[in-house]
Amino acid sequence: MEILQNNLVLLALTFGIYYGARQFQKWSGWIVLNPILVTIAVLIVLLQLTGIRYETYAQAGSYIEFWLKPAIVALAVPLYQHLGQIRRQFLPIFLSQFAGCIVGVVSVVAIAQMMGASRETIISLAPKSVTTPIAMEVCQAMGGIPSLTAAIVVSVGLFGAVLGFKVLEVWHIKNPYSQGLSIGTASHAVGTSRAMEKGATYGAYASLGLILNGVLTALLAPFILKIMGV
Amino acid sequence: MTDFKFSYDYQATMIRQCFIIFGCLAVGEVIVWLTGITIPSSIIGMLLLTALLQAKAVKLEWVKGMSDFLIANMGFFFVPPGVALMLYLDLIKAELLPIIVATVVSTVLVLVVTGWIHQMRMKKKTLPPAPPLQGGE
Numbered sequence: 483m484e485i486l487q488n489n490l491v492l493l494a495l496t497f498g499i500y501y502g503a504r505q506f507q508k509w510s511g512w513i514v515l516n517p518i519l520v521t522i523a524v525l526i527v528l529l530q531l532t533g534i535r536y537e538t539y540a541q542a543g544s545y546i547e548f549w550l551k552p553a554i555v556a557l558a559v560p561l562y563q564h565l566g567q568i569r570r571q572f573l574p575i576f577l578s579q580f581a582g583c584i585v586g587v588v589s590v591v592a593i594a595q596m597m598g599a600s601r602e603t604i605i606s607l608a609p610k611s612v613t614t615p616i617a618m619e620v621c622q623a624m625g626g627i628p629s630l631t632a633a634i635v636v637s638v639g640l641f642g643a644v645l646g647f648k649v650l651e652v653w654h655i656k657n658p659y660s661q662g663l664s665i666g667t668a669s670h671a672v673g674t675s676r677a678m679e680k681g682a683t684y685g686a687y688a689s690l691g692l693i694l695n696g697v698l699t700a701l702l703a704p705f706i707l708k709i710m711g712v
Numbered sequence: 713m714t715d716f717k718f719s720y721d722y723q724a725t726m727i728r729q730c731f732i733i734f735g736c737l738a739v740g741e742v743i744v745w746l747t748g749i750t751i752p753s754s755i756i757g758m759l760l761l762t763a764l765l766q767a768k769a770v771k772l773e774w775v776k777g778m779s780d781f782l783i784a785n786m787g788f789f790f791v792p793p794g795v796a797l798m799l800y801l802d803l804i805k806a807e808l809l810p811i812i813v814a815t816v817v818s819t820v821l822v823l824v825v826t827g828w829i830h831q832m833r834m835k836k837k838t839l840p841p842a843p844p845l846q847g848g849e
Contacts, residue, residue: 500788518787522794529798536799543792549782550789552733554754555740556779558761565766574833582826590818597810603803610815611822614793615752629796630803634811636794638819643787649820655827657834664827668819675787685783691826693755700751 486532492542499524518672519640554613554671557689560678564686575663575690582667582691583698586611587706595710604712606630609699610638613670616696620703624712635670642669643676659687666691729778732770736761 485491503517503524529539561568568575587608594604605626609617614635621631646665655661658681665673666688674692678685739760740753749756764770797804804811 496791500791518790518794521791522797525791525795526798529795536796539795540792543795546789547792549785550793551737551752551754551757553782553786553789554752555733555736555757555761556775556782558736558758558765559772559775559779560783561758562762562765562772565762571834574830577833578826578828578830581829582822585825586818586822589821590814593814593817594810597813599807599810599814603807603811607811607814611819613752613755614790615754619752627800629793630800632793633797633800634815636790637797638815639790640794641816641819642823646823649823650827653824653828655824655831657827657831660827660831660834663830664823667826668822671786672790675783678783678786693758696755697751 487534487538489542489545492534492539493545495528496521496525496543496546514644516640516644518636519644522636550614550671554615557674557692560682560686561689561693564683564690568686568690571659575694578660578663579667579691579694579698582611582664583695583702584706586668586695587699587703588710591707591710591712595712601712602627603630605707607634608703608707608712610634611668611670612696612699613692616700620700624704624707636672639669639672642673646673646676647680658684662687663691666693667695670696725777729775732761732764732775733757733778733782736764 500517500521503515503520506520507513507515507517525539528534529536590607590610591604594607599607602625605624606621606628608624608626609620609631612620612635614632617631617635618628622628642665646669647661650656650661650664655664662677662684665677665684668691670692674685674688677688736757737753738757740756743749743756744751744753761770761775765772765775
């Protein structure tokens with residue numbers, strides 16, 4: 483099974499599984515079968531069955547993960563296209579972002595504390611709503627486990643992408659701008675990619691939520707954690 | 713000859729797109745390196761590119777193709793960091809309940825609080841027409 487550890491074989495597998503998962507979702511029509519989620523699950527099972535270490539896969543995976551940073555820069559395009567509209571709603575956007583950021587960090591830390599999670603886990607959970615590079619940075623600075631944060635961040639993103647719009651509808655948040663903004667705030671780039679599928683406007687507001695909550699969390703999370711005695 | 717000219721232009725366009733996007737990222741890296749700021753270089757790069765587009769220093773069509781490609785595939789780029797979950801299966805199993813309850817409840821709270829405040833404040837203004845729904849549900 484030596485050949486399975488080859489970077490190019492692992493890359494081809496990742497592309498192939500993702501493509502298959504996408505086609506399967508389209509064919510079955512089940513939104514819950516998010517292709518990102520399915521691909522991650524299939525790959526984990528596959529790696530465990532073949533005994534390939536994560537470090538080996540991560541080497542191949544780094545070629546894919548690498549594109550995350552340029553993709554975040556590319557979000558400048560939808561943001562620029564909606565800038566005029568966003569400027570007219572400065573106050574609603576700023577107020578909702580500020581509240582979203584504080585609620586996100588305080589609630590996850592408070593619940594984890596009450597349920598007796600370890601300190602490392604609590605710190606790794608704190609930046610869960612924001613995009614991976616920011617979340618890992620915040621986690622590292624506070625003494626958490628950055629790769630646990632990365633894994634949690636992706637899970638939160640998947641949760642928001644799969645169920646976010648359902649949750650919003652249940653709570654009667656029907657305005658498309660508010661929906662996009664909340665999805666980006668709560669579930670960063672994974673949620674944003676889902677919002678993009680729904681339409682460019684949803685996507686632009688989701689990118690805005692992703693950016694603002696990212697910056698606010700990077701600035702506020704350390705203080706919130708200190709105040710909450712973590 | 714026309715074929716040659718076409719591919720030459722196409723290549724030049726691709727390179728310019730890469731230059732602009734990676735250039736913004738590189739400036740972000742330099743700013744982080746110089747100031748030690750904790751904001752990731754990618755976010756600085758995004759804000760810089762937005763500013764360049766706004767200032768008309770960069771034309772939209774100079775970055776549109778590449779950025780459409782990157783944004784359309786953004787979800788896929790999260791697969792490898794997601795596979796890192798397998799490293800923490802034991803830790804996650806040991807603290808499964810607090811992790812799941814805290815993340816799910818908190819994520820729902822963020823969605824509802826953000827959306828609710830934004831929607832409430834927006835109602836006081838005249839709404840621009842709602843965008844058409846495409847794809848998805």
